[in-house]
Amino acid sequence: MQASTYGPYPYRPITSRKHFSWxxxxxxxxxxxxxIEFFHxxxxxxxxxxxxxxxxxxxxxxxxxxxxxxxxxxxxxWRFFEMFKRHGIRGTVSLNSDICIHHPQIIEQxxxxxxxxMGHCQTNAVRLNELxxxxxxxxxxxxxxxxxKATGRRPxxxxxxxxxxxxxxxxYLVEEGVQYxxxxxxxxxxxxxxxxxxxxxxxxxxxxxxDTSQFFNQKATAEEFETxxxxxxxxxxxxxxxxxxxxxxxxxxxxxxxxxxxxxxDRALAYVCRHPGVWLATGSEIATHFAQQVPDE
Numbered sequence: 001m002q003a004s005t006y007g008p009y010p011y012r013p014i015t016s017r018k019h020f021s022w023x024x025x026x027x028x029x030x031x032x033x034x035x036i037e038f039f040h041x042x043x044x045x046x047x048x049x050x051x052x053x054x055x056x057x058x059x060x061x062x063x064x065x066x067x068x069x070x071x072x073x074x075x076x077x078w079r080f081f082e083m084f085k086r087h088g089i090r091g092t093v094s095l096n097s098d099i100c101i102h103h104p105q106i107i108e109q110x111x112x113x114x115x116x117x118m119g120h121c122q123t124n125a126v127r128l129n130e131l132x133x134x135x136x137x138x139x140x141x142x143x144x145x146x147x148x149k150a151t152g153r154r155p156x157x158x159x160x161x162x163x164x165x166x167x168x169x170x171x172y173l174v175e176e177g178v179q180y181x182x183x184x185x186x187x188x189x190x191x192x193x194x195x196x197x198x199x200x201x202x203x204x205x206x207x208x209x210x211d212t213s214q215f216f217n218q219k220a221t222a223e224e225f226e227t228x229x230x231x232x233x234x235x236x237x238x239x240x241x242x243x244x245x246x247x248x249x250x251x252x253x254x255x256x257x258x259x260x261x262x263x264x265x266d267r268a269l270a271y272v273c274r275h276p277g278v279w280l281a282t283g284s285e286i287a288t289h290f291a292q293q294v295p296d297e
């Protein structure tokens with residue numbers, strides 16, 4: 001992608017989008033994105049506010065902040081598995097590929113529950129915009145190849161660690177056959193990106209309905225996050241009476257998998273799921289259906 005003033009897609013206000021329908025007459029597509037991430041104990045860890053900390057200020061090992069995140073993989077994600085199954089939700093995992101190497105039990109259980117996988121870099125300690133071009137391309141390839149080998153499914157989607165990109169990222173993703181991306185949280189409907197004459201679909205993600213943003217940046221309580229999920233849903237559900245919408249719910253096991261947060265998220269998901277006309281979808285299902293229904297936008 002060439003450096004430019006605006007993004008690799010035309011400006012199109014949501015009021016001018018073409019009408020279409022979600023499957024089976026549903027009006028609101030809801031996808032839930034568990035971010036399952038890996039940090040090496042030898043990596044510089046985020047600080048207590050989830051801020052990036054770089055050498056020489058980063059102290060290694062940072063047991064306090066590493067162990068909090070390891071809790072998500074040892075305990076929290078298993079609450080997600082039980083919770084999602086109970087609500088009939090198939091997670092779309094944004095997956096650090098190092099999870100496949102170090103925690104194969106998580107992959108095994110996700111496959112049992114037919115979850116979907118998006119590439120999410122190798123580890124959340126390294127962002128694509130911190131790498132030179134040749135290393136970025138290799139990191140994207142290795143991430144997708146590792147996940148494909150571990151799951152038997154090559155990821156169709158991508159969410160960058162920290163939603164970070166360079167001017168080259170989209171080109172590398174298209175070369176690897178990625179079909180949709182979630183980094184560009186700028187719409188409530190999918191849209192097409194033009195990447196060197198090829199198409200990449202953007203599927204709505206959220207930095208608002210996102211437990212880490214709310215916990216670290218907004219200092220929200222579990223109950224406030226529950227209210228936020230319900231409020232986001234209510235507004236989009238009302239709008240979807242007139243035109244389809246997408247709602248993303250981004251969760252991290254080390255935040256929403258903690259007992260008191262799990263209870264609040266469980267109540268919010270139950271609220272969402274009991275409404276008629278809600279399509280509990282995965283990222284690729286949303287991207288594929290939209291592409292079929294709206295082939296020229």
